Amino acid sequence: MSGEAGCIVCSRARAVVAIVPIARGYALKTYECACCHSTLQLVTRVSKAALIKQQVNILAQMEQQLRPPVRRVQQAFAN
Secondary structure: OOOEEOOOOOOOEEEEEEEEEEEOOOEEEEEEOOOOOEEEEEEEEEEEHHHHHHHHHHHHHHHHOOOHHHHHHHHHOOO
């Protein structure tokens, strides 16, 4: 599974919400289901470069979700 784990409760894909390095070469990944909000924590072996790349991707996804859609805002002010 690359980046996703299946939810036991509702059988949907879980997304990685946090990655915490816990020892050299290992990280604790927290997965959360978007539907039922159940969490799963897994310890996985990762390289330092992969850990940085995953954290950058998570931050970019969170930033994108927080950013309001520009076109909708512009249309609201135009009307």
